[in-house]
Amino acid sequence: MFDILLQYLFEFKRLSLPTIGGFELENKVANANLADSTIAAPTWIVGFRPYSPDVNMDEKSRLVSWLAGNRNISMDEAGRHLEQFITDLQSRLSNGETVNWPGLGILEQRDGQVVFQPTAAQISPFTDVTAKKISRENTSHQTLVGDKETTTAEMREQLLLPDEKRRSGTTLMWVVLGIALIAAAWFFSQKGCNTSASGNQQKVESSQPGETYKLR
Structure with missing residues (x-):
């Protein structure tokens, strides 16, 4: 039941358990780590308020409906499973037992009130992903300069x-x-x-002069 209720908490960011208390998640967005070439997964800070008769804990009907759909069981059966889980958890805390909620934190009872200590400062069901910066050179796309439409290639x-x-x-x-x-x-x-390699290779024949005037 711990893992199913943790799934519900991550989905709706709020979980109220009568006689125990209410959990609430504060979102911390994902961010890029350029040094490690990774994108850190989104995380949440877990807040907890101990149960009090003055605190509104009327989210039980939505939780029971969600459990019924998640386990493919009837609403009555889902309600009984939830009541049994809360009863067992309250009994363990009342007997002085420290209860470890995997992936969430530790519950114990002090001076008749439930106290919660989260497992980590920030929790997340996701893992970081690898991300590398992509640089594209000489790309071109439409842009508007003043009232004239042009391309980034023309501008360059x-x-x-x-x-x-x-x-x-x-x-x-x-x-x-x-x-x-x-x-x-x-x-x-x-x-x-050889200079003759680049010259004209054709032979020039000399011609005999014709007859000319003679002395008498």
Whole structure:
């Protein structure tokens, strides 16, 4: 019954047991731990108020209905199980026994009043999860600048600094120069370094001059 009632407490954040007292959970949201690359699970601080005839403990009907649905039993049977659990728990506390509620804390009775000590400062039924930061470069999405709709890629292009543009042009120049040097090296490795390799290989035939004027 302890584990079922703890499940009820986590679901509704409140649990009232006649003659024992009322438990209430205060939520602490999940948070990211960048150092460990984890997201801490949401936790709760357990509050407890001892039973008093002046305290409103009228949530019993909802608890009995929930127990009936959880165990797939009738409302009457669920009510009897709950009454038996509370009676046994109260008897153990009245006899001076310290009762350990797994996952919740310790109950004992002092001076005729039930006292509760939580197992931990904050409790949770969940475990932490691993989380790694994802960085995406050169992504583009629609945005509104003034009354003009544009994209983040266009904005990056417009905001590119002159020295960055200059560096981009210098890089392109070195790439072209490198390609030219590789092409020249390949050409000379195939043709050799003879100057005739790059000249015109066609032979030029000399022609005989035609007849001209002669002396008498």
